[in-house]
Amino acid sequence: MNRQIRAAGVGIIVLFVLLFLQLNYVQVVRASGLDHNHLNTRLALAKFTTKRGDIVSADAVVLAHSQPSSDSLKYQRVYPTNDLFGQITGYFSYTYGLEGAERSFDADLTGADAPFQLPKSLKDLTVKQDRSQTVTLTLSDKLQQLAKDQLGSRKGAVVALNPTTGAILAMWSNPSFDPNPLAGHDQSQVRSYWQAENANADQPLLAASFRQRFFPGSTFKVITSSAVLDKQPDLATKSYPQLSALPLPNAGGQVLRNFGGEVCGGALPDLFTVSCNSGFAAIGLDLGAQALADEATSFGFNQTPPLDLPEAAQSHFPAASTFAHDLPGLAKSAIGQQNVQAVPLNMALVAGAIANGGVIMTPHILAQVSNSQGQVVRTYQPSPWLTATSAQTATQMTQLMLSVVQSGTGTAAQIPGVEVAGKTGTAQTGNNTIHAWFVAFAPATAPKVAVAVLVESQPEGGEATGGVIAAPIAKTMLQAALQGP
Amino acid sequence: MAVRVDSTYRIPARRRTELGLIVLAVMLTGGLYVLASLGKAGSLPANIGPFLGIICGLLLLAHLGMRKLAPYADPILLPTAALLNGVGYVFIARLNSHLAGLQALWTAIGIAAFLATLAVVRRARDLERYRYIFALVGIGLLLMPLVPVIGQNINGARLWIRVGGVTFQPGEMAKIFLAIFFASYMVERMELLRQGTLRIGRFQVIDPKYIAPVLVAWALSLMIFLFENDLGSSFLFFALFIGMLWISTGRNGYLGLGAVLFSAGAAFALKVIGHAKSRLATWRNPWPKYNTTGYQIIQGWFAMAAGGVFGDGPGLGSPQRIPEVATDFVFAAIAEELGLLGATAVLAAYILMVGAGLRIAVRCERPFEKLLATGLALIIGVQSFVIIGGVTRLIPLTGITLPFVSYGGSSLIANYILLALLLRISNDSSTPEVAPVASDLTVAS
Numbered sequence: 061m062n063r064q065i066r067a068a069g070v071g072i073i074v075l076f077v078l079l080f081l082q083l084n085y086v087q088v089v090r091a092s093g094l095d096h097n098h099l100n101t102r103l104a105l106a107k108f109t110t111k112r113g114d115i116v117s118a119d120a121v122v123l124a125h126s127q128p129s130s131d132s133l134k135y136q137r138v139y140p141t142n143d144l145f146g147q148i149t150g151y152f153s154y155t156y157g158l159e160g161a162e163r164s165f166d167a168d169l170t171g172a173d174a175p176f177q178l179p180k181s182l183k184d185l186t187v188k189q190d191r192s193q194t195v196t197l198t199l200s201d202k203l204q205q206l207a208k209d210q211l212g213s214r215k216g217a218v219v220a221l222n223p224t225t226g227a228i229l230a231m232w233s234n235p236s237f238d239p240n241p242l243a244g245h246d247q248s249q250v251r252s253y254w255q256a257e258n259a260n261a262d263q264p265l266l267a268a269s270f271r272q273r274f275f276p277g278s279t280f281k282v283i284t285s286s287a288v289l290d291k292q293p294d295l296a297t298k299s300y301p302q303l304s305a306l307p308l309p310n311a312g313g314q315v316l317r318n319f320g321g322e323v324c325g326g327a328l329p330d331l332f333t334v335s336c337n338s339g340f341a342a343i344g345l346d347l348g349a350q351a352l353a354d355e356a357t358s359f360g361f362n363q364t365p366p367l368d369l370p371e372a373a374q375s376h377f378p379a380a381s382t383f384a385h386d387l388p389g390l391a392k393s394a395i396g397q398q399n400v401q402a403v404p405l406n407m408a409l410v411a412g413a414i415a416n417g418g419v420i421m422t423p424h425i426l427a428q429v430s431n432s433q434g435q436v437v438r439t440y441q442p443s444p445w446l447t448a449t450s451a452q453t454a455t456q457m458t459q460l461m462l463s464v465v466q467s468g469t470g471t472a473a474q475i476p477g478v479e480v481a482g483k484t485g486t487a488q489t490g491n492n493t494i495h496a497w498f499v500a501f502a503p504a505t506a507p508k509v510a511v512a513v514l515v516e517s518q519p520e521g522g523e524a525t526g527g528v529i530a531a532p533i534a535k536t537m538l539q540a541a542l543q544g545p
Numbered sequence: 546m547a548v549r550v551d552s553t554y555r556i557p558a559r560r561r562t563e564l565g566l567i568v569l570a571v572m573l574t575g576g577l578y579v580l581a582s583l584g585k586a587g588s589l590p591a592n593i594g595p596f597l598g599i600i601c602g603l604l605l606l607a608h609l610g611m612r613k614l615a616p617y618a619d620p621i622l623l624p625t626a627a628l629l630n631g632v633g634y635v636f637i638a639r640l641n642s643h644l645a646g647l648q649a650l651w652t653a654i655g656i657a658a659f660l661a662t663l664a665v666v667r668r669a670r671d672l673e674r675y676r677y678i679f680a681l682v683g684i685g686l687l688l689m690p691l692v693p694v695i696g697q698n699i700n701g702a703r704l705w706i707r708v709g710g711v712t713f714q715p716g717e718m719a720k721i722f723l724a725i726f727f728a729s730y731m732v733e734r735m736e737l738l739r740q741g742t743l744r745i746g747r748f749q750v751i752d753p754k755y756i757a758p759v760l761v762a763w764a765l766s767l768m769i770f771l772f773e774n775d776l777g778s779s780f781l782f783f784a785l786f787i788g789m790l791w792i793s794t795g796r797n798g799y800l801g802l803g804a805v806l807f808s809a810g811a812a813f814a815l816k817v818i819g820h821a822k823s824r825l826a827t828w829r830n831p832w833p834k835y836n837t838t839g840y841q842i843i844q845g846w847f848a849m850a851a852g853g854v855f856g857d858g859p860g861l862g863s864p865q866r867i868p869e870v871a872t873d874f875v876f877a878a879i880a881e882e883l884g885l886l887g888a889t890a891v892l893a894a895y896i897l898m899v900g901a902g903l904r905i906a907v908r909c910e911r912p913f914e915k916l917l918a919t920g921l922a923l924i925i926g927v928q929s930f931v932i933i934g935g936v937t938r939l940i941p942l943t944g945i946t947l948p949f950v951s952y953g954g955s956s957l958i959a960n961y962i963l964l965a966l967l968l969r970i971s972n973d974s975s976t977p978e979v980a981p982v983a984s985d986l987t988v989a990s
Contacts, residue, residue, distance in 0.1 A: 061792055061793060061795070061912065061915055061916070061919075062907050062915075063795070064791060064792040064795055065792060065903055065906050065907050065915070065919050066903075066907070068788065068792060068903065068919065068923065069899070069900060069903045072896070072899050072903075072923075072926040072927075072930070073896060075926075075930045075934075076892050076895065076896050076930065078934075078939060079892055079930065079933050079934060079937065079939060080889060080892055082934070082937045082938070082939040083849070083880065083885055083888050083889065083892075083937055084885065086846055086849045086850060086937060086938075087849050087850060087852060087853055087854065087880065087884070087885045087888075088853070088854060088885065090850065091850040091851075091853050092850075094846055094847055094850035094851075095847075095850055095851060097847070099832075099835050099843065100847045102847055102848075102851050102863060102866070105863065106863075
């Protein structure tokens with residue numbers, strides 16, 4: 061019997077070795093795959109039961125906060141400013157995942173990236189440490205609120221940034237959304253809110269300020285003018301005929317009208333100050349598609365801005381080849397119509413390029429990350445994104461944009477004692493409405509703020525222009541931003 | 546021949562070893578309990594004092610019983626069982642405080658049953674006399690859940706009876722009674738079983754008269770399977786029988802026969818019993834059935850994977866997401882929170898236990914004790930393999946308990962009785978022969 065007993069012992073050992081191997085298979089070999097299996101909600105749950113840091117504005121207003129909650133999800137994410145910063149903070153939703161700053165700075169907020177801290181006591185070893193970190197944004201609550209008040213019930217967007225660093229000071233679009241319902245713990249309520257927001261034709265979940273595109277209209281003339289100065293400087297002094305409308309080539313008599321049928325012409329500065337369509341259309345035809353397309357690309361069109369928020373949209377200027385047999389289209393594109401589409405953030409960066417000697421700085425919302433003890437862990441370092449144009453062109457463009465505000469279409473943006481440089485835009489949408497634009501920066505000599513204001517779909521009419529509707533908003537924003545925190 | 550020695554002799558070193566190991570087990574359990582509370586609630590457990598007090602009290606009682614009643618027995622079995630019991634308790638407490646209170650009660654009763662068994666069964670060989678009583682009671686207990694009024698169908702298996710407000714599993718005790726019966730029967734029939742052959746023409750065939758008990762056992766286990774819907778117990782029962790038969794006779798033919806019968810039974814069951822088919826399908830590929838039958842095993846895998854090598858830490862994982870985690874799937878919880886390392890330590894504890902049991906068996910001189918010890922050790926080994934294998938998806942899942950660790954009064958108490966029997970056998974064969982002292986002498990017959 062002993063022989064069999066020993067054999068049985070070996071048999072049992074073999075069986076347990078198989079168990080050990082199986083454990084290795086599950087806990088080591090397939091562990092990572094199992095953790096990320098789409099059916100496995102453990103990681104998501106771990107995410108939702110871990111303390112998450114605050115998102116805070118530059119002027120110390122709490123934009124997102126994790127309150128302890130008595131249910132199984134342990135923390136409730138709340139957004140005290142409701143829809144004011146909804147599109148910036150994004151949401152932290154069990155069903156719909158992460159969006160906005162919650163997504164971009166997820167690792168910082170949860171402390172996943174936090175540098176390893178030596179455990180200071182036995183408690184640190186056994187109890188889950190609080191590794192959450194606070195993310196401070198460059199946006200200011202004061203300016204954001206001002207943008208919201210100024211835009212009021214009108215659809216549109218306001219973007220204000222610091223052209224020398226790329227730091228965004230305010231970025232508001234109407235409609236916006238309140239992320240609080242999406243962060244709720246009752247998932248059926250979350251789903252209803254989501255469906256309602258998505259059913260809204262104006263798409264509040266898609267921020268107009270950096271995720272939607274619009275006809276830029278005459279604000280595009282900044283780029284057209286820069287193209288002249290960069291690529292064909294003699295055109296700057298060429299005198300264009302005084303016209304109320306430009307006949308378009310190969311268009312069977314079609315003409316491109318000036319706003320209100322006004323007559324304008326002359327050299328570049330004259331054309332720019334009054335925003336002369338006929339003049340700029342002719343310039344576009346003289347420049348050619350390639351020059352215009354290249355210049356647009358230098359100014360950030362057809363690329364995704366390296367913004368630290370997810371899914372920023374690209375502004376669009378068609379490829380030069382599409383104009384090979386479409387000269388009328390080229391003419392219209394030169395004044396920011398036809399198929400030219402601009403994102404408000406991008407237009408603010410265009411103004412910023414001119415303000416910053418031709419260099420577009422990387423747009424960002426992150427200022428710094430600090431840990432639960434208040435120590436700063438990480439500070440954003442500004443860096444250049446594109447060289448849009450030369451410093452010399454930028455200086456010349458500054459002069460042109462100053463004249464718009466001093467005596468041209470943008471006089472509503474004047475601020476006593478401050479030199480404001482800007483450009484108006486009144487884009488035709490084709491539905492008997494216009495988009496009212498104004499891009500500007502101030503002070504012209506040592507710019508600190510650049511803004512882009514868009515008021516969407518205003519009824520067409522004599523007073524419906526960028527200069528009347530959008531410029532006053534830009535003025536208020538610039539004034540407030542220059543005042544300081 | 547064992548001799549009782551006078552009381553002035555020194556306690557054998559084994560008991561000191563045992564005491565030391567018990568202290569170690571208590572410390573490990575206490576430490577784990579504190580860590581689990583820190584992990585889960587962030588604070589020290591409020592009842593750590595009474596908790597340690599009760600464990601120490603119970604184990605000390607058991608140890609003192611050992612000193613008095615079985616001083617020469619193996620020193621490893623009791624501390625290992627205590628450690629497994631402690632680890633199991635910590636996890637049950639961490640998962641469900643209501644069940645923890647009950648498990649503490651069952652542990653106390655288990656230790657009491659342990660001491661009672663040691664006290665009542667003075668010599669293992671005495672059990673041989675009652676073999677048919679054990680057989681009848683064992684079979685009766687196995688079949689009791691089929692009785693209409695008191696039998697309960699829980700989670701698809703009919704293994705339980707409810708008397709008063711208490712449910713228990715008679716199958717757990719039945720295993721032990723049947724092991725005693727098998728050991729006794731096989732020892733008695735050993736020669737016949739070993740050589741019972743008929744000559745048919747030129748071939749030596751095993752005499753059907755002696756296959757009969759194998760077939761009866763097989764039929765019985767199939768019945769348990771069919772009517773009680775329990776694969777685990779029926780497999781364990783059958784494996785125990787075949788294993789003991791093979792060990793007692795040394796004829797590999799029985800192993801082969803057992804394998805054939807098992808396969809036949811399994812094939813039949815898979816064709817006929819939907820439950821068995823479903824279990825096999827879930828084992829093969831649980832993923833499409835995530836929302837239904839596959840949910841538990843997949844959650845178990847997710848839990849174990851989340852633990853990784855080092856585990857999430859006691860109290861820091863989320864094993865409560867696994868259904869039935871305090872009973873069937875407690876091993877998955879251990880693997881999640883203590884990691885591969887902790888789970889392997891539990892495997893090692895079981896191997897230690899089985900190894901100690903088999904060592905006891907090898908050292909026995911008398912065949913009955915030898916066989917019985919082997920049977921009891923095999924119960925622990927096979928049962929823990931089957932449930933851990935099912936939980937890790939090495940083999941299809943069955944609903945049996947993890948000895949000493951899972952929540953369950955019947956299981957815990959039966960396993961402590963099993964332990965007491967093993968230690969009694971161990972003591973019997975280890976008591977040294979000493980020259981009788983004139984003044985105080987009792988010769989054992």
